[in-house]
Amino acid sequence: MAREMMYADAIAAAITEEMQRDPNVIFYGQNMGMTERDPMLKKFGKDRVRITPISETAETGIAIGAAMTGLRPIVELWMSEFMLVAFDQIINEAPRLRYMSGGQVKVPVVFKAGFGFAAGWAGQHSNCIYHTMMGIPGLKVALPSTPADAKGLMAAAIRDDNPVVYLHHYMLTLDKGEVPDGEYVIPFGVADIKRSGSDITLVATAWMVKKSLAAAERLAKEGISVEVIDPRTVAPLDVQTIVNSVKKTGHLVLVDQAPRHSSAAVIIAGEIAEQGFKHLKAPVRMITAMDTPVPFSEPLENFVLPDEHKIIQAVRSVLTGQPVSSALTA
Template sequence: MAKMSYIEAIKETQRAEMQRDPNVFIAGEDVGVMGSAFGQTAGLLKEFGPQRVVDTPISESAIIGLGVGAAAMGLRPILVIDFIDFMAVCMDEVLNQASKLRYMLGGQVKIPLVIRTQIGAGIGAAAQHSQSLEAFFTHMPGMKTVAAATPADIKGLLTAAIRDDNPVMFIEHKTLARLEGDVPEGDYVIPIGKADIKRKGSDVTILSWSAMVHKCLAAAESLAQEGINAEVIDIRSLVPLDKECILNSLGKTGRLVIVHEAVETSGYGAEIAAMVADQGFDLLDAPIKRVAAPFTPVPFSPVLEKEWVVSEEKIIDAVKSLF
């Protein structure tokens, strides 16, 4: 195990994969000389040169398009779109090209690309730099969507994403940048589609992903003091979803609280709730609860933003309402 931060894990995983496979390259805005806004690619230009660490114009459509064309030719692009909010300007390349080409072409082509991007509020970045839009990408057959909550999960999931033969949305969270954690050394791959039980429990299942996992864990500790033993599942992969892990957990607990940072309406929690209602109805002893953001854009003022982001208290209240 090595101690490293979330950002260092991103950087080191990319470095290791680029050393391992000459077909892996990075392209995006400010990934080269600057090493990305938070240092996620720092030093890689110097090590791998401008052919493999490509500073691009501010042209998101052309960045993803470049990745699609390069991937169709057998390369393994890592495309950096710094904030998930900016994905709105290159959606055609993601939705109609990257996700669908293999199918439309009858399986003639593989599109092994990774789009690295960040979600999340909490740093006063306001409505166009704080959204959690991961659900958009779960509505695209052909695309996989993963989200990492810890430095170890960064390494395991990013390695898997880069080696995957399909397009993968790799969702990072900006408030986790400095989070430190133990990261396994050597080759470490977490299969995409495997959830992780981050806390074992028997009374209620709290399900989440990305930064909210940490709030769920903190809430679980508080609940434990009140005699409620919560199991916390980090799904880690939205598509494909580890239904088995979720349903097994509900077999023990009979109660489900889904927590996500995105707005509640049409958030991915709705999909999970529907899946459980359909496939796990008999396991439930109480209604499924969702804890998510209100249906408003993300506000700027720290006072407003704090109100907007799901709090530990809201998670605790939701859990208690089931007993």
């Protein structure tokens, strides 16, 4: 059985269910559990649901220390950029401590944050910073694109014995979708084929999956059969599913909301250059954000981000070998 659920509610459901299942799971962050009326506080009490000051280094570092000593903390960081304040803890502490101890400790912690807010949040609250984190051995990174994935990946993140950066996309918050009832855990490192096709492979994450599916729908009317793959976790990254798809389609477009050189796309392109080159009938195309900070005003913002139109143009260009008409989609 499944029921329709909002993306944000699916995340909350996973956290609630995991906290019910395991008393070692705690949940804290800024501006949460502020009053006795808070539903999570009511359900789990103020030992396990806590409000914190604006102290990202301590919030993340305390979670790491708590994880090393038996708890499974979920830190609500709200916006992925706030992690930058605490990047030492996320990049150079959490994923290193197990290794440096020769495997003696584990650090089961979830750093939860939204990202990619494309609604006038300007240069410092709209970014996609997963590229750096997916290149850190010891760290895992989940990027759910649907309510079902949001729930299943959060449950997996909480149960994982490693530090996980769980990034949910702001623009998907209100999206509704079918979510399986009861325990639902999606294993990390398993890509999902969101739409099957035979002419070209689109690989996209989070909000870009939705845009790629919309583009695929329109391209189908032109007789172009598009396969859309969502890696769901970019660390670990399921390269094999992408290689298998490219084997079938011979064409690959990588769609990513991040700027070109800090995208997951650029890493996937490298893997396919090594593992899938012989299957490609045309060069790989990357549709990413322009290499600018995200601007504030709506037409400026739209201009720099990937969209359905840019994806469609890229697909046509890759299949026909004709250059894209707009020089700005590079």
